[in-house]
Amino acid sequence: MQTHIISLLVEDNPGVLTRMSGMFTMRGINISSLTVSPCEKEGLSRMTVAIKGSESELEKVRKQLSNMIEVLKVVDLKVNDSILRDLCLMKVHTRNTDARAEVMQLAESYGAKIVHASLDSVILELTEEPERIDRLVELMKHFGLKQLFRTGITAIGID
Amino acid sequence: MTVKKLSGAEIVVEELKREGVETAFGIPGGALLDLYEVLYNEGAIKHILMRHEQCAAHAADGYARVSGRTGVCIATSGPGATNLVTGLATANIDSSPIVALTGQVPTSAIGSNAFQEASTFTITMPITKHNFLVTRTEDLPRVIHNAFYIASTGRKGVVLIDLPKDVQAKRVEVELHPMDTFPGYKPNIIPNKAQTKRAAEALVNAERPVILAGGGVISSGATEELRNLAEKLGAGVVTTLMGKGAIPETHPLCLGMAGMHGHIYANRALNECDVLLALGTRFSDRLTGWQLDQFAPDATIIHVDVDAAEINKNIQVDIPIVGDVKLAISDILKWLAKERIREGTVWLQRIKEMHSACEDCIRDVWRAGSSTSDILIKELSNILDGNAIVTTEVGQCQMFAAHYYMTREPRTFITSGGLGTMGFGFPAAIGAKVAAPDRKVVDIAGDGSFLMTCQDLATCVENDIHVVVCIFDNRYLGMVRQWQELFFDKRYSHTHLGITPDFVKLGEAFGCYAERVEKPEDLKSALNNAFESGKPAVLDMIVGKEDKVLPMIPPGGGITGMIGTERCKRI
Numbered sequence: 145m146q147t148h149i150i151s152l153l154v155e156d157n158p159g160v161l162t163r164m165s166g167m168f169t170m171r172g173i174n175i176s177s178l179t180v181s182p183c184e185k186e187g188l189s190r191m192t193v194a195i196k197g198s199e200s201e202l203e204k205v206r207k208q209l210s211n212m213i214e215v216l217k218v219v220d221l222k223v224n225d226s227i228l229r230d231l232c233l234m235k236v237h238t239r240n241t242d243a244r245a246e247v248m249q250l251a252e253s254y255g256a257k258i259v260h261a262s263l264d265s266v267i268l269e270l271t272e273e274p275e276r277i278d279r280l281v282e283l284m285k286h287f288g289l290k291q292l293f294r295t296g297i298t299a300i301g302i303d
Numbered sequence: 304m305t306v307k308k309l310s311g312a313e314i315v316v317e318e319l320k321r322e323g324v325e326t327a328f329g330i331p332g333g334a335l336l337d338l339y340e341v342l343y344n345e346g347a348i349k350h351i352l353m354r355h356e357q358c359a360a361h362a363a364d365g366y367a368r369v370s371g372r373t374g375v376c377i378a379t380s381g382p383g384a385t386n387l388v389t390g391l392a393t394a395n396i397d398s399s400p401i402v403a404l405t406g407q408v409p410t411s412a413i414g415s416n417a418f419q420e421a422s423t424f425t426i427t428m429p430i431t432k433h434n435f436l437v438t439r440t441e442d443l444p445r446v447i448h449n450a451f452y453i454a455s456t457g458r459k460g461v462v463l464i465d466l467p468k469d470v471q472a473k474r475v476e477v478e479l480h481p482m483d484t485f486p487g488y489k490p491n492i493i494p495n496k497a498q499t500k501r502a503a504e505a506l507v508n509a510e511r512p513v514i515l516a517g518g519g520v521i522s523s524g525a526t527e528e529l530r531n532l533a534e535k536l537g538a539g540v541v542t543t544l545m546g547k548g549a550i551p552e553t554h555p556l557c558l559g560m561a562g563m564h565g566h567i568y569a570n571r572a573l574n575e576c577d578v579l580l581a582l583g584t585r586f587s588d589r590l591t592g593w594q595l596d597q598f599a600p601d602a603t604i605i606h607v608d609v610d611a612a613e614i615n616k617n618i619q620v621d622i623p624i625v626g627d628v629k630l631a632i633s634d635i636l637k638w639l640a641k642e643r644i645r646e647g648t649v650w651l652q653r654i655k656e657m658h659s660a661c662e663d664c665i666r667d668v669w670r671a672g673s674s675t676s677d678i679l680i681k682e683l684s685n686i687l688d689g690n691a692i693v694t695t696e697v698g699q700c701q702m703f704a705a706h707y708y709m710t711r712e713p714r715t716f717i718t719s720g721g722l723g724t725m726g727f728g729f730p731a732a733i734g735a736k737v738a739a740p741d742r743k744v745v746d747i748a749g750d751g752s753f754l755m756t757c758q759d760l761a762t763c764v765e766n767d768i769h770v771v772v773c774i775f776d777n778r779y780l781g782m783v784r785q786w787q788e789l790f791f792d793k794r795y796s797h798t799h800l801g802i803t804p805d806f807v808k809l810g811e812a813f814g815c816y817a818e819r820v821e822k823p824e825d826l827k828s829a830l831n832n833a834f835e836s837g838k839p840a841v842l843d844m845i846v847g848k849e850d851k852v853l854p855m856i857p858p859g860g861g862i863t864g865m866i867g868t869e870r871c872k873r874i
Contacts, residue, residue, distance in 0.1 A: 166429050207612035213433045216487045
């Protein structure tokens with residue numbers, strides 16, 4: 145199953161999120177990530193929804209979303225033609241000096257910032273393509289991830 | 304536009320009048336006192352007090368399906384609104400236009416579990432085309448105008464407006480009668496010219512064309528265009544349950560309803576055709592059966608639907624056309640303007656053969672082996688002769704009616720197709736009779752279904768709404784019993800209804816005319832008595848306890864695998 149990223153332009157009304165997510169629930173589709181934020185037009189919001197599913201499921205979902213009265217635009221963002229970003233905050237165990245040095249080195253090579261450090265852990269921040277974040281997360285699991293927070297994907301089409 | 308200082312409730316009623324609403328079906332309540340205060344002195348809108356909110360929704364639905372106009376129902380907050388839910392879901396899945404108004408606790412109390420509070424807005428979201436929770440009185444004109452616009456355009460459906468008590472009470476200066484619509488709602492009804500041309504070419508080159516007419520043909524008012532197209536192409540016409548009435552079932556090209564309980568030859572036509580033009584249908588599983596490879600296997604499929612989301616949803620099609628059915632057929636007819644009317648083809652001969660086999664089966668009332676239910680419904684069809692409006696409950700009675708009741712006109716066969724709501728037919732008949740007071744209105748009911756909404760006999764008597772309820776009385780939840788008989792070894796788990804009630808006494812207790820029909824021969828005089836009684840009527844028709852609706856596609860089967868075809872004429 146492929147990950148699809150759908151970008152929606154919606155009216156900023158109470159209930160829009162419920163209506164949108166309810167449509168996915170009705171069809172048994174799990175939303176793997178979701179961001180909602182204001183956009184360049186007053187009174188409208190932009191949602192970026194990531195789902196896993198087949199092409200035909202995506203097509204059905206796209207049409208159902210277009211049918212919603214409060215949805216103005218539905219774009220199926222192709223990974224190659226879009227800029228994708230995810231923001232990640234993670235707290236990593238650093239039980240000894242060696243571990244701390246290694247974590248900091250790896251963080252640096254990924255361009256992650258160390259935003260806080262205590263004796264037994266550090267907090268890293270990384271804004272990147274989701275797949276690169278996945279890789280850093282995998283590496284950090286080796287040291288022990290205390291907590292992981294991700295905002296979910298936000299994306300913009302190049303054209 | 305005029306600026307006036309009005310209460311929210313007054314704005315609601317002013318805007319309803321502007322939308323041309325003449326009738327509303329509802330029940331008042333604490334959260335609706337302001338609205339009903341305005342309705343008290345309102346001459347332009349006739350309010351019919353129902354006895355259950357579910358019936359208010361079904362009545363508005365029946366009204367809409369018969370009149371083609373948007374039905375209106377009203378219920379109070381909490382239980383009033385939750386009682387509406389079944390009726391709204393029924394209408395929405397069958398694309399019937401309704402605007403529902405519900406009371407709500409004051410905005411300050413929303414979310415506090417106040418008395419009679421339920422979150423109507425979230426509860427009804429998945430069963431409406433759109434819904435509103437109005438939190439500012441100033442928004443009412445725009446909301447109501449758009450509610451009617453959304454309900455009655457594109458793929459029609461249900462729009463609910465939740466009205467908190469304080470929003471109804473507050474007085475504000477507003478401009479009435481706005482015209483603006485929502486930027487995200489632009490129904491696409493104009494078919495693509497290139498696609499209709501492709502469709503026309505496929506149809507011209509077809510040897511064995513079949514048209515499948517769904518409910519969309521009726522709701523777009525395309526019955527005449529359908530007939531012209533079928534005659535021009537020499538195409539067989541089969542209908543879905545919702546499409547019954549799209550073409551007169553006596554028409555020589557009509558092969559009746561297809562699907563799980565359809566006519567064997569309607570299904571066979573789908574199986575034999577080389578081009579299938581599907582109009583305003585969503586290819587529900589009750590039409591296609593479950594073996595999709597058996598459905599029109601050799602056909603190029605053209606699918607016209609006003610809802611783009613229906614294209615390629617259940618069946619993969621070759622030529623999709625998004626748009627209004629009437630406009631699409633008109634366009635196809637224009638492309639075919641130079642073609643001559645198809646006559647004397649082999650396929651027309653085959654259609655004739657299949658049509659007469661169906662007709663024999665339907666008209667030949669006393670065919671050996673027919674059950675009482677078969678005979679009664681054929682009798683009913685012969686007596687009414689396509690002149691009445693028929694509504695149905697759900698289950699065996701519905702499928703007997705779908706199979707044997709012959710429609711002549713659109714909007715005369717009203718049934719819950721998508722949701723399959725027991726208890727629908729009787730309140731829908733109330734709405735139908737209000738929409739068409741000069742026509743005979745008959746609810747073809749089962750005993751199980753009728754008991755679910757029969758309290759509204761009171762509504763009929765109090766308002767002189769003379770509908771006739773014909774109950775197929777077999778003391779079973781018949782369709783479930785049939786499945787238990789055929790597929791569960793006759794283990795009749797909880798389908799026997801016992802001996803109560805006495806439906807004649809029940810009818811009489813409400814002040815209706817009531818009569819028991821012990822034998823099919825007595826139906827004619829009983830119906831006559833009912834129509835002449837000047838009252839709503841209940842006819843308790845005793846039928847065979849183990850009558851079955853046959854033929855049928857068994858669960859998991861495909862459209863060619865019908866069982867119980869022994870009584871069908873072989874050709």
